[in-house]
Amino acid sequence: ADSNAAALDKALEALQAFLEKASGTAAGRIAGTCSSNIVAKGLGARPSTAAKGVDCLMALLEVEQADKVTGALVEGYGNKVPKVVVGALDATLQLIRAFGGRVMPAQQILKAMPPLFESKDAKARDKAKEIVAELARWMGPELIRASLFEKMRDAQKEDVEKLLQEAPAGRPKPERLTRKAAANAAEATDAGDEGSGAGVAVTTAGASAAAAEEPEKVDSYEFAEPKDIIPQLTKEFWSALESAKWSERKAALTTLKELASYPKLANGDYADVNREIKKITTKDSNVQVGSLFV
Numbered sequence: 001a002d003s004n005a006a007a008l009d010k011a012l013e014a015l016q017a018f019l020e021k022a023s024g025t026a027a028g029r030i031a032g033t034c035s036s037n038i039v040a041k042g043l044g045a046r047p048s049t050a051a052k053g054v055d056c057l058m059a060l061l062e063v064e065q066a067d068k069v070t071g072a073l074v075e076g077y078g079n080k081v082p083k084v085v086v087g088a089l090d091a092t093l094q095l096i097r098a099f100g101g102r103v104m105p106a107q108q109i110l111k112a113m114p115p116l117f118e119s120k121d122a123k124a125r126d127k128a129k130e131i132v133a134e135l136a137r138w139m140g141p142e143l144i145r146a147s148l149f150e151k152m153r154d155a156q157k158e159d160v161e162k163l164l165q166e167a168p169a170g171r172p173k174p175e176r177l178t179r180k181a182a183a184n185a186a187e188a189t190d191a192g193d194e195g196s197g198a199g200v201a202v203t204t205a206g207a208s209a210a211a212a213e214e215p216e217k218v219d220s221y222e223f224a225e226p227k228d229i230i231p232q233l234t235k236e237f238w239s240a241l242e243s244a245k246w247s248e249r250k251a252a253l254t255t256l257k258e259l260a261s262y263p264k265l266a267n268g269d270y271a272d273v274n275r276e277i278k279k280i281t282t283k284d285s286n287v288q289v290g291s292l293f294v
Contacts, residue, residue, distance in 0.1 A: 005049060012042060012052040019059035024179070031065040035072035040079065043087030054091050061099050062178050069095070070105050074112045082121045089116070089127035093134060100174035101138025103181075110135055110144070114151040129156070133163035137172040146262050226266035229259040233273070241276055250289045253280065 015034060019027055035057065042053030060069050073095075076088030096104050109131065116128035136144040141164050149157055177185060233256070240252035256273070280289060 005046065008041060008045065009049055009052060012038070012049070012056055015056050016052070016059055019056065019063065022063065024063045024065075027060060027063040027065055028068075031060050031068040032072070035060060035065075035069045036075065039072045039076035039088050039091075040084060043076065043091055044079075044081055044083035045087075050087055050091075053087075054094055057091060057095060058098060058176070061095060061103060062176070064178055064180060066099070066103050067105060070108055074108065077112055077116060082124065085116075085119070085121065086123045086127060089124060089131060093127060093131050096131065096134050096138070098174065098176045099178070100172060101135060103174065103178060106135055106139055110139070110147055114148065117152055117156050129159050129163055132160055133167055136164050137167055140263070142261070143263050226264050227262045228266040228268060229262070230268050230270075232259055241280070246289050249280070253289065 038053040038056055042056075043050050045053075057069050057073075060066075070092075073088045073092050076084055079085050079088070092104075092109060096106075096109070113128050113132055116124055119125050119128070132144060132148065144160075144164075148160075152160070237252050237255065240248045243249055243252075256277075
């Protein structure tokens with residue numbers, strides 16, 4: 001973590017050369033310390049140095065060190081030096097765009113965003129919004145809204161919604177692969193071409209999902225953490241379901257429908273919920289109430 005600019009550049013170049021040849025085990029021994037030093041000393045430095053730092057983080061991701069890299073980046077979001085915070089956010093955005101939300105731990109990054117929406121640094125706030133918009137392409141906008149919007153001010157929600165609308169159309173796909181994913185892609189290609197005499201070389205830097213005929217489908221369930229909605233079904237909720245007023249019954253069911261729309265619900269005892277839904281859909285005489293779950 002030498003503060004001398006020239007020495008830092010040389011150190012990053014040496015690390016890059018090492019990671020290109022290192023095994024995952026060897027890289028794993030230094031990944032945590034190197035990532036932390038890159039974030040603290042490299043990403044807030046001059047642009048050319050920051051770019052070399054990002055290249056090293058990319059190389060660490062290629063050898064399956066995403067958790068350690070992400071941990072260092074998230075820690076960088078809380079750095080007291082504004083340039084380091086913005087550098088860590090910019091690196092995060094680049095890494096997500098390069099490797100996608102499956103390699104980069106999307107939920108871990110998403111959870112770290114809310115405090116940044118209140119940052120005094122406009123650049124940090126803007127980068128955080130860009131990251132959320134990029135994550136939405138991988139996780140699905142519904143999951144982003146369910147996870148974040150209750151923690152954001154209305155103006156911030158509007159900004160993020162605008163970015164979601166402006167996001168490129170189509171399903172996302174990574175630009176780069178980890179070594180393991182590249183090897184698997186190469187094996188699949190070889191198996192597909194067997195007998196035809198054709199062969200396709202796959203490298204970690206150049207291989208991408210662009211080689212596939214169809215981009216991967218967004219699956220919010222894959223990225224969502226299980227959410228327990230049972231505790232949110234309060235005594236008032238159950239009372240409203242039995243209310244003589246159709247408007248109160250409808251309001252309770254609307255609340256339930258909103259809670260149940262979350263992509264992944266935690267395992268639990270939903271017998272009472274199912275029983276009430278069945279009763280209402282089959283016996284409630286009010287059309288507006290009965291049609292909610294039809």
